[in-house]
Amino acid sequence: VRSLALVAALAATAAADPLDEVGFGAASAGMEGSRRAIETGAAAVHDNPAGVARAVRPEVLLGWQYSINHLSIDDHDAGVVDAHGTSIGLAIPFAVGELRFGAGLALYLPDQYLARLQLTPLSEPHFVRFETASQRLAVEPVAAVAFGDFAIGAGASVLSDARSNELTFDVGLIGGEKQGTANLDISLPTRTAPLVGVWWRPSPAFEVAGTFRGELSLDLALDIRANVQVPGVVTGDAIVSLRSVNYYTPMKVAVAGAWHPRDDLTVTGDIAWERWSALGSGVPDLRVLVALDIQPPQIGTTTPPANFHNIVTERAGVEWITDWAALGGIWRLRAGAAHMPSPVPAQTGLTSFADGRRVAVSVGAGVRFGAGGWLSQPIDLDAAIGWQHVAHDLVHKDMDLVPGGAFSSGGDIVQASVSTTVRF
Amino acid sequence: MGIRHGLALATLVASAIPARASPVEVFGLTSRRAAQANAGAASVDDASAVYYDPAGLVARPALELEVGMLGATSHLAVGDHYASLSDPIGFQLAMRAPLPITGPFQDRIVVGVALHLLPDKVARFIAPPPDQPFYLQYGDRLSRIVVLPGLALQLSHNLAIGIAGNVLAGLTGSITAAEGSTRAIDARVDERVPTIARAIAGLTWQPVRAWRAALVYRQRFEIPFATQSTTEVAGEPIDLDLSASTQFTPDEFVAGFAWFGDKLTASLDLQYSLWSNYPGPYVRVDSALPLVGTVPAQPPSVPFKDTYAVRAGLELEAVGMMFRGGYGFETSPVPRLQRGVTNLLDGPRHTLAVGAGYPFELGGKSMRLDAHLQLQLVRSRLITKTLYDGSGTYDSFGSLIDEDANAPGFQTSNPGYPTLRSGGEVVSGGLTLEVKL
Numbered sequence: 001v002r003s004l005a006l007v008a009a010l011a012a013t014a015a016a017d018p019l020d021e022v023g024f025g026a027a028s029a030g031m032e033g034s035r036r037a038i039e040t041g042a043a044a045v046h047d048n049p050a051g052v053a054r055a056v057r058p059e060v061l062l063g064w065q066y067s068i069n070h071l072s073i074d075d076h077d078a079g080v081v082d083a084h085g086t087s088i089g090l091a092i093p094f095a096v097g098e099l100r101f102g103a104g105l106a107l108y109l110p111d112q113y114l115a116r117l118q119l120t121p122l123s124e125p126h127f128v129r130f131e132t133a134s135q136r137l138a139v140e141p142v143a144a145v146a147f148g149d150f151a152i153g154a155g156a157s158v159l160s161d162a163r164s165n166e167l168t169f170d171v172g173l174i175g176g177e178k179q180g181t182a183n184l185d186i187s188l189p190t191r192t193a194p195l196v197g198v199w200w201r202p203s204p205a206f207e208v209a210g211t212f213r214g215e216l217s218l219d220l221a222l223d224i225r226a227n228v229q230v231p232g233v234v235t236g237d238a239i240v241s242l243r244s245v246n247y248y249t250p251m252k253v254a255v256a257g258a259w260h261p262r263d264d265l266t267v268t269g270d271i272a273w274e275r276w277s278a279l280g281s282g283v284p285d286l287r288v289l290v291a292l293d294i295q296p297p298q299i300g301t302t303t304p305p306a307n308f309h310n311i312v313t314e315r316a317g318v319e320w321i322t323d324w325a326a327l328g329g330i331w332r333l334r335a336g337a338a339h340m341p342s343p344v345p346a347q348t349g350l351t352s353f354a355d356g357r358r359v360a361v362s363v364g365a366g367v368r369f370g371a372g373g374w375l376s377q378p379i380d381l382d383a384a385i386g387w388q389h390v391a392h393d394l395v396h397k398d399m400d401l402v403p404g405g406a407f408s409s410g411g412d413i414v415q416a417s418v419s420t421t422v423r424f
Numbered sequence: 425m426g427i428r429h430g431l432a433l434a435t436l437v438a439s440a441i442p443a444r445a446s447p448v449e450v451f452g453l454t455s456r457r458a459a460q461a462n463a464g465a466a467s468v469d470d471a472s473a474v475y476y477d478p479a480g481l482v483a484r485p486a487l488e489l490e491v492g493m494l495g496a497t498s499h500l501a502v503g504d505h506y507a508s509l510s511d512p513i514g515f516q517l518a519m520r521a522p523l524p525i526t527g528p529f530q531d532r533i534v535v536g537v538a539l540h541l542l543p544d545k546v547a548r549f550i551a552p553p554p555d556q557p558f559y560l561q562y563g564d565r566l567s568r569i570v571v572l573p574g575l576a577l578q579l580s581h582n583l584a585i586g587i588a589g590n591v592l593a594g595l596t597g598s599i600t601a602a603e604g605s606t607r608a609i610d611a612r613v614d615e616r617v618p619t620i621a622r623a624i625a626g627l628t629w630q631p632v633r634a635w636r637a638a639l640v641y642r643q644r645f646e647i648p649f650a651t652q653s654t655t656e657v658a659g660e661p662i663d664l665d666l667s668a669s670t671q672f673t674p675d676e677f678v679a680g681f682a683w684f685g686d687k688l689t690a691s692l693d694l695q696y697s698l699w700s701n702y703p704g705p706y707v708r709v710d711s712a713l714p715l716v717g718t719v720p721a722q723p724p725s726v727p728f729k730d731t732y733a734v735r736a737g738l739e740l741e742a743v744g745m746m747f748r749g750g751y752g753f754e755t756s757p758v759p760r761l762q763r764g765v766t767n768l769l770d771g772p773r774h775t776l777a778v779g780a781g782y783p784f785e786l787g788g789k790s791m792r793l794d795a796h797l798q799l800q801l802v803r804s805r806l807i808t809k810t811l812y813d814g815s816g817t818y819d820s821f822g823s824l825i826d827e828d829a830n831a832p833g834f835q836t837s838n839p840g841y842p843t844l845r846s847g848g849e850v851v852s853g854g855l856t857l858e859v860k861l
Contacts, residue, residue, distance in 0.1 A: 116615070182709045186550075
């Protein structure tokens with residue numbers, strides 16, 4: 001019996017939090033995610049947990065968003081599927097004396113899958129941060145406390161691994177006939193990353209906030225084993241073993257501010273640092289161990305480190321409030337812009353991660369229908385559209401490693417979202 | 425008895441899957457309902473209605489939150505040994521709220537959600553080999569979170585309807601690997617975690633104040649697992665296509681009746697479950713292996729039986745507290761006679777439950793702390809194997825075959841040979857705090 005181990009290099013998937021990509025609620029999307037310092041209630045669960053304690057009533061946010069991806073590689077469609085899903089937020093505030101407490105939950109449910117693990121060969125150009133960026137579930141339970149003009153909140157971003165405890169196929173001779181039986185034990189253990197947020201209002205005209213989110217990923221570990229015991233023919237094992245890190249979401253530290261020059265006008269800014277360098281090699285592997293009576297035809301390969309860079313993203317937004325009684329309520333008009341550099345280094349070697357610097361702009365509007373008439377509590381309706389441009393990039397490979405190799409990438413992403421916030 | 429059987433007995437303890445069960449379906453959602461042996465399709469009037477009867481969400485509409493925990497332990501026999509629960513602790517959260525509207529629809533549209541969460545995992549899917557002793561009702565059904573969002577509408581003063589979802593995820597996909605242009609393996613993986621959502625629908629009719637009737641339908645629920653591994657090494661295929669249905673719950677139909685007195689509420693539920701449609705807990709495999717070729721791995725066909733259940737519960741208000749009790753009985757879907765390769769352990773179940781609730785005020789909010797204890801008795805069964813006599817076509821469910829005809833005596837590795845005894849008790853308990861917000 002001979003054995004053989006084969007190692008295959010696959011490209012990992014790396015992505016920002018899906019709620020960062022699509023925005024949690026249309027108000028956030030309409031200001032390019034720059035509402036960290038002003039968000040309250042259910043919408044604050046993801047942006048800044050501290051804001052949950054600032055809710056006045058229990059409230060639920062329900063939203064839906066759609067991203068149309070026009071991304072190309074070598075001037076051909078890159079095959080990045082459109083992403084769409086539902087956002088659900090919940091905030092339950094209560095007070096004990098001067099202290100105000102809040103508990104909240106943010107959910108993002110992609111329409112197609114709760115998650116999709118898509119790994120392509122390393123040398124095949126593909127958009128490493130977009131292929132499945134918005135195709136995963138997000139679950140974020142939080143709690144917060146507020147006192148006067150200060151609030152602090154904490155929680156977790158929850159995800160799960162997928163791991164085979166046992167995945168075995170036994171082949172043997174029973175009654176002279178080849179027979180097989182299988183055994184499956186798959187576990188989805190929980191993984192969490194911490195979420196922390198603070199909010200402070202030093203004066204009626206200014207609000208500041210800071211948030212921290214830990215690193216998170218979905219690790220896949222599948223070991224499929226075939227035990228073969230056919231006397232006189234072959235005896236041994238064949239093992240297909242897959243390890244991959246998916247949806248790598250880097251540690252993120254953000255600071256934000258809001259300025260209210262007038263009662264009806266808010267200007268926001270947001271700067272975030274994302275630690276992409278911790279991705280490590282970023283290269284999962286598939287191993288095939290064959291301990292059957294066949295010749296070893298191949299050997300394993302090693303894979304280079306990802307060497308991603310840490311990045312700083314900048315976001316800004318503006319919101320104008322006006323009471324258009326003729327249109328039935330208080331309206332909010334919003335706009336935002338963002339600049340997001342790429343963490344991916346020049347792909348001159350074996351790997352071919354496509355990515356590019358992004359600029360994004362968005363506009364949005366919302367209306368609040370006040371209590372009275374058929375409503376016992378106010379209801380918000382919001383909508384937003386946004387456009388992201390991924391800079392065109394032409395990569396020439398190192399002549400020593402990949403002679404003559406080159407690929408180009410770039411494109412645009414159009415996003416639309418609607419949401420409503422209902423208070424009880 | 426041959427040598428292989430001796431080895432099988434020695435490894436029985438290790439191979440017996442620890443007992444696990446579906447948390448909400450088996451042990452109940454909230455202490456109030458669990459204390460009544462999970463009876464109450466017609467009497468349910470709180471957030472737990474998303475499971476028992478979604479139409480009940482709109483009975484006594486209020487903004488409320490329920491938070492609790494559940495624990496369980498087992499004394500279930502696997503031969504001379506006992507199986508233990510691997511996920512005995514769970515946390516429960518339920519909430520409902522009437523939509524904030526006035527006028528004719530005020531308090532007539534209510535939304536709710538209920539969750540059962542595990543401390544360390546989202547789910548665990550188990551499909552055992554056919555000969556492994558396995559408690560079907562407790563198998564892997566405790567080892568998953570439960571997510572139940574729901575909505576109810578009061579159609580008229582005595583008629584309400586509701587619908588809820590039973591939501592989780594599966595795992596399907598493919599792994600393909602073959603020699604690439606550089607002699608290294610080119611591999612491609614596409615594993616998907618699709619959303620699985622099934623419906624729970626309920627209808628409630630209250631012709632008079634003292635009586636209410638309910639009809640509930642819970643759609644069949646299962647988690648698919650499928651992975652297609654296609655590998656080629658030195659021109660030889662190593663293909664393993666595995667698929668299984670785990671976390672199975674059949675289509676269920678429930679008729680519920682409730683009587684409301686001044687201080688006493690009585691509930692009676694009758695349930696019919698379509699277990700006969702169950703494909704079985706085993707893994708199906710299509711394979712091609714080097715030198716071996718294709719190997720069939722068709723799991724045995726088990727004639728599962730539809731089940732009947734009856735549950736009754738009482739809730740009494742006295743001395744400023746709530747006292748509860750209940751009894752339930754359910755037949756088993758597993759055939760009593762398993763003469764062949766399978767060792768599915770189960771039996772008719774009796775459920776006894778008691779509990780109490782203490783209402784109080786805190787911070788200006790009405791609250792109630794509920795506690796319960798529940799005992800499930802799985803009737804004892806003895807599995808006895810039959811040896812294949814060579815006549816007719818061999819049916820792996822009907823008898824055992826000699827695994828090595830060249831050796832003297834009957835050779836089998838089946839841990840249920842010659843007999844295997846099952847049955848025992850499962851005890852669960854829990855606390856729930858209800859807060860009117």
